[in-house]
Amino acid sequence: MSIKSSNLGYPRIGENREWKKSLELFWAGERTEAQFTSEMEQIRLSHLRKQQEKGIDLIPVGDFSYYDHVLDTAVMFGLIPTRFKTEKQQLSLQAYFEIARGSKGKVASEMTKWFNTNYHYIVPELEDAKPVLTENRPLKLYKEAKEKLGISGKPVILGPITFLTLSKGYDKQKRNELLQALVPLYIEVLQQLAEAGAEWIQIDEPILVKEVDNEVVRELNEVYKAFHDAVPNVKIILQTYYESIEQYQAIVQLPVAGIGLDFIHDDGLNLAHLQTFGFPSDKVLAAGVIDGRNVWKTNLHEQAALIETLTNVVDEHRLIIQPSCSLLHVPVTVKSEQNLETVVKDALSFADEKLDEVVLLTQFVNHVVTKNELSEHDLAVKNLNDSPLRNVKAVHEALANIHSDAKTRIDASERKKLHDDRWNLPLLPTTTIGSFPQTKEVRKQRLKWRKGELSNEQYEQYIQNEIKKWIDIQEEIGLDVLVHGEFERTDMVEFFGEKLAGIAITTFGWVQSYGSRCVRPPVIFGDVVLTEPMTVKETLYAQSLTSKPVKGMLTGPVTILNWSFVRNDISRIDVLNQIALAIREEVEALETNGIGMIQVDEPAIREGLPLKQEKADGYLKSAVEAFVLSTSSVQEETQIHTHMCYSNFEAIIEAIDALDADVISIETSRSHGELIRSFEDYLYNKGIGLGVYDIHSPRVPTSEELSQNIERALKVLDYRLFWVNPDCGLKTRGIEETVAALKVMVETAKLYREKLEVEQKVNN
Template identity: 55%
Template sequence: MLERFKYAQSLNINAHPVIVGPITFVKLSKGGHQSFEEKVRALLPLYKEVLQQLVDAGAQYIQVDEPILVTDGSSDYETITKEAYDYLAHDGLGKKLVIQTYFERANVKFLSTLAVGGLGLDFVHDNDYNLKQIQAGDFDRSKTLYAGIIDGRNVWAADIEAKKNLIETLQQYTEHIVIQPSSSLLHVPVSLDDETLEASVAEGLSFATEKLDELDALRRLFNNNDSTKYDALKARYERFQSQSFKNLEYDFESVRTHRQSAFPARKKAQDARLHLPDLPTTTIGSFPQTREVRKYRADWKNHRISDKAYNDFLESEIARWIKIQEDIGLDVLVHGEFERNDMVEFFGEKLQGFLVTKFGWVQSYGSRAVKPPVIYGDVKWTEPLTVKETVYAQSLTDKPVKGMLTGPVTILNWSFERVDVPRKIVQDQIALAINEEVLALEAAGIKVIQVDEPALREGLPLRSEYHAQYLKDAVHSFKLATSSVRDDTQIHTHMCYSQFGQIINAIHELDADVISIETSRSHGDLIQDFEDINYDLGIGLGVYDIHSPRIPTENEIETAIDRSLQQIDRSLFWVNPDCGLKTRKEDEVKAALTVLVNTVKKKRAE
């Protein structure tokens, strides 16, 4: 960090360093046997050394990110938080520190007691609580307020006049204000400059560069009495707002949100139709996206190859992997999703009401980036999305092939959502579109349909007071998407990246015939979660970790199965990897799935 700060200085960049604070760092870390407080105290000398080095190198202030202080349990560690910042404040260091919070409201009164020079607060995602606390006199006027007024998480242009009014309100309660985005801008794409979007929508968008322009317009207005840029942005926003993107009528009430029969009757009908063996095996959906697959897709999108050449390639890959799955001995097959670059962007390209950018990449995690679609209008299904590939795959085998769809909650959570209508309405619009695709697959003879919801848990609000409504809406949307099928059509869902304990009841309420869950790294804990509620639907707990190239042994998979069967009815249990196989190499996939199937065959013979 020190080297990078000095490098910025060498380029004449007046940068401020950013570091994750000790409270957040320890709270989000694992390991060690000491108490939370002991771990924080152990780190403080190291933090102080780093911070002092940055100040000595010329840092005017240092942003210390403490987003953990906006969560439910933050009051439990206020004592250690105050102790930590009292320690760091010695020798005048405190006045150089700015505690930054984001994504929710913070306890402004408590933060004002800390020995730091400034506080960063989110005035976009706080439901107005931060502003109300400041108006109640909870903010220490001697500190600098770093006001997050421009949305750092979504791509819509700011109501610049409303932001001006907010600044004027804040000025009544503190003399020292810095305006900034509500969070880091890593959540949004870089710039609109190279996009070729329809002007009517583009005028309402604001990526990272444009958000900085919005801040600059407000700075010029307040500091220089220069309204030129402000007036232009205000006019642009008003032009966008004068349009209506609410053009469709929806009959949500006419679509079923409960299956025709309870699960026992459905299972009987599905067993009679599918004829699956004991401990049925399947995969989660995707197979390796090789360099060749990606090249064909890129060449097709850039019109370097014909539709026929691309479709011929897709069919050859589907046929090859259907044979691989049959040779290995899997029971329920998948087509492999070779036509899909991303499980949400693919649907964004095909559903009305979405737009997909050319260069709107954002970091997902590590070196992985995604290009979230933008929901700008009413969502509508206009034609089959996945039927052609799925039906072709099914034509190659007598075994059932799963239709593979992304669920409404995940599509919404992994898109940039519109803000002119309530979130629940958008989610239900997507659910109706997915319902149309589910019915199209069923009508085409597909017997098993998987509707993935990997983002259901990650969308859970930070504050528990909002959990119940979020989960109620999520369950309703999923059931809106999946409940119209016949009893003998089997609905699967998949979830990953999750700690499920606090949402286990909602998972049960989804009423999916089979749920597969990424569990290999926390197997025992998750099994206990399902045992605690007497889970009585089909379930596949991932028996090996697909995130590693390592091939599991038969003993490891057998142990995972045996552990699961201690808690889960054998007639309900499925055996599968813990997630999709998109990022693995072909030889790794073949070897691991062969071990999985061979292990299951031995278990069946016992």
């Protein structure tokens, strides 16, 4: 029996983001539900057909989603937040999207990152949960692939242990009840798949790479024994990814047909466990040996050697070759890229190319192709490593001297006195996070400029007009600290990737971030160098239009690193510090030109936390050092702001403090103020803005909602340190809703300001 090839998941968005376009046309009312579902079916089938044509043996079905696979799982089992429930058991398509996006009078479910990736999922709410199978979605998609393409696919299902652990709204007793209720429903799904002819079923349990205690092991044994007893003839692959698994010996003994392990991001631990403890003779090992998260070609010689090592423990006929994780995290294909340097493009591998690598490696170990074909494939990365792009002497010298160049600012409380004197801001100062709506017209003008249909002068004039319009709007609304709006920027990381040497921006390298939000992560291919100022011109123009302070807006080094595809020939810390040195130069350029408030956004610090707790301290230390390196060279009178996204900051509250930013704004609206608890037991003496409304939803918040968020925060935080702002940038919102929401925010802040001023007078 020859070794088989497999895939774990394919990008949903399509080569030209046709998935995104169909979604947004449906949301805008320009597609009927029938038209939308038909378009989605065609996209889904085209993805399956492509994998079939490439020769993948085990093709995943069920990995495709209209929005998010975790949301799909919740809906399939009827686990719908109470505010979205109707009398009908099966949720309408409109209600499905309302859970994710919110609607009038209904707050969207919380969204947070999927493990340590840049994908974000909708968090299931299980407070009043009573699981019921509403539809066997994997069965429907399995039958579709079989009937329309002749593909007997590998259904992909999110496992119950991971699903419950990633959900919210239950205690230990409730968890056990939910698990007991879910198991029969999962069995029903599996039995129906077996009856339809499914041979292999992939059940994803990535939670097993995090800390797993004995109680979780007990749950696993109970659940997967129940599955095996009910459906003994189906081959279940228990799939993990993103790290090495915990409790290796217990997990590999579970009653399943196969175990999927990541041999790319495991720091060698999965392999070490395999060699130390062996592998059961009755199981298949699904070996993730092609990097599913980065975009560089695999050294197939090295991976062939790894597979040979694996076969010393696992018989060849019990081995499957596959990517380390779903290819959801990488763009679709390199073939569309026409504007990259040849030496860079030749070294890239996106989803389609990774499938080719899986097949080529499988053919090699099955003795179908020779080493010469692997050598031809591997040459491209060697050529890039040897090129001048990765060998800039000045950058290497600067890295060697970063510790001798380190500077320390005076205490934050002393800086605050200087800032209060300089700015004289009112209590509860209001501001925004940075970006304003990127309308169709803004995108249209940028596209015309890129195509050469607008001159540089014409485009610059257009951007200045937008800046002036929004400075006027901000003045009229009554915001205290303004921003220029970032109309010249496509994306907060992509923009800087375009400006910095050593970083490339692809043309079609899109990946899904959340919902229909797609981003093009920059490709850090070489040594990073600032060649000229990136933001000074637009910021200075905005400041010339108003007497109020305008913040300079930069993206921080940690976020640029975490939201990029990073070169893998040197350490990530070295790449991080290269970026920090470049951002420091830009910070100094803004300050030299008179900009006294500079915001260096780091929304991805929390997102970049390693999955293993023992790695967290080292990561946070490097992140803090890079941020401080990029911001600490300014004068004491200059106020440094930063911004972070999403909740669950308890684990990094000390690192947040160590950043030593004068003002930090953090998302808290979707998590209903849960983040505020992080500050109840921690004395924080710097300015802080806990986002008072959710920008990811199109609805305009009420003053009552904002009042609740402000009131809750002021019970914990010193009002003299509190800023009022939205929870994130406003780029994706419409103009009318943005203006309306900001008006409500400013009016609510003024009400509380007046209240505090009255209380001050009474107390004095």
